[in-house]
Amino acid sequence: MKKALLVMLVGLVALGGAWVVTDRYAETSVSAHEPGEDETTVALGKGKVTIHYGTPKLAGRNLDEMIKPGVAWFMGMNIPTTFETTVALEFNGKTIPPGKYAIFARPDDQKNWTLLVSSAIARPLKPETVVLETPLQFAKDGAPQDLLKITLEKIEGGASMMVAWGTYRLQADFKPAY
Numbered sequence: 001m002k003k004a005l006l007v008m009l010v011g012l013v014a015l016g017g018a019w020v021v022t023d024r025y026a027e028t029s030v031s032a033h034e035p036g037e038d039e040t041t042v043a044l045g046k047g048k049v050t051i052h053y054g055t056p057k058l059a060g061r062n063l064d065e066m067i068k069p070g071v072a073w074f075m076g077m078n079i080p081t082t083f084e085t086t087v088a089l090e091f092n093g094k095t096i097p098p099g100k101y102a103i104f105a106r107p108d109d110q111k112n113w114t115l116l117v118s119s120a121i122a123r124p125l126k127p128e129t130v131v132l133e134t135p136l137q138f139a140k141d142g143a144p145q146d147l148l149k150i151t152l153e154k155i156e157g158g159a160s161m162m163v164a165w166g167t168y169r170l171q172a173d174f175k176p177a178y
Contacts, residue, residue: 036077042152042159045176047087047098049159051150054078056165058146063166072104072116072125075163076148080121088177091115091134095177105136105163105170113138115172137171 041050054077067073075081080102088097096117104116104125113136120129145164153160158175 037079038150040150040152042154044085044089044154044159045087047085047176049083049085049087049089049152049174051081051083051103051152051161052079053081053148053150055148057148058144058166063168067107069107069109072106074102074104074123074125075150080123081150082121083117089174090177091132091172091174094132094134096132101131107138111138113170115170134172139169139171140167141169142167 036054036056037052038055039050039052041048053075056077081104082100083103084100085096086098088095099119100121102118102121102123102125104118106114106116108114115132115134115136116125116130117132118125118129119131120126122129141164144167146166148163148165151162151164153162155173158173160171160173163170
C-alpha cells in the first residue's frame with residue numbers, strides 16, 4: 001500500500017512539474033522561424049501597419065531562376081503575405097484605405113519591380129483584386145539572406161518596407177494619407 005502511494009505521489013509530482021514547465025512557456029512567443037511565419041509592425045500616425053508572412057529558406061536555390069518576369073510573387077511561404085493598416089496610406093501618390101490586404105511583388109524583364117496590393121487574401125493573385133500598384137526599389141546585396149525577412153521601419157514622414165531574400169532587396173516607402 002505504501003509502495004503504491006509512493007508511486008502515485010511520484011507520478012503526481014512529475015505531472016505537476018511537466019505542467020509547470022509547459023505553463024511557463026505558454027505565454028512565451030515561439031521563435032518565428034520554427035513554424036515558418038514572422039510578423040513586423042510599425043506605428044504610423046494614429047495607427048499601425050503590420051505585415052504577416054511565411055518565412056521560406058533559400059537553401060542554395062537561385063532566386064534568378066525561381067522568380068520569373070511578369071509573374072506575381074507572394075513574398076512568403078504557405079500563407080498569403082498580409083499587409084494590415086489601421087490608417088489610410090499613400091504610396092507614390094496612390095492611396096489605400098485602412099484594411100487587410102495581400103501583397104505581392106512582380107518583376108519585369110529589366111528587374112523593375114512592382115508592389116501589388118490585393119483586396120483578396122488569397123493565392124494566386126487575381127488581377128481584378130489589385131487595388132494598388134506602385135514601383136518597388138530593387139537592389140542586390142553582396143550578403144545573402146537565407147531566410148526571407150520583411151521589415152517595417154519609421155522614416156521621416158512615414159515608413160519603409162524592406163524585403164530581403166538571397167541577395168535581393170526590395171523597398172517601398174509609404175506615409176499616412178491625410
